[in-house]
Amino acid sequence: MSNLVLVASPSTCPFSAKQVDLLRREEKEGNKLKGAILCDKPEHASTGACKKVKSFPTFCNVDTGQCLVGLRETKEEMDQLKRLNDAR
Numbered sequence: 001m002s003n004l005v006l007v008a009s010p011s012t013c014p015f016s017a018k019q020v021d022l023l024r025r026e027e028k029e030g031n032k033l034k035g036a037i038l039c040d041k042p043e044h045a046s047t048g049a050c051k052k053v054k055s056f057p058t059f060c061n062v063d064t065g066q067c068l069v070g071l072r073e074t075k076e077e078m079d080q081l082k083r084l085n086d087a088r
Helices: 014-028 048-052 075-087
Strands: 004-008 035-038 058-061 067-069
Touching (some): 004 014
Antiparallel strands (some): 004 058
């Protein structure tokens, strides 16, 4: 998952806020993403990722540019995200 970034907008999307909180827990368990692009922050708002995604939260592979949309709440959903990302 080290090649995935979260693209989210926590102040405008409740699902984004929830995903950010869930990912903080995942980090403590050793599952760390490459980073996060928070589109509600002025320094990120004009980035290509924020312009590209149609809904939040979205996970994008920085190597391929491919993105997967949707909230991942459970360990199983995070594992599925990892498998989907690895298959691309």
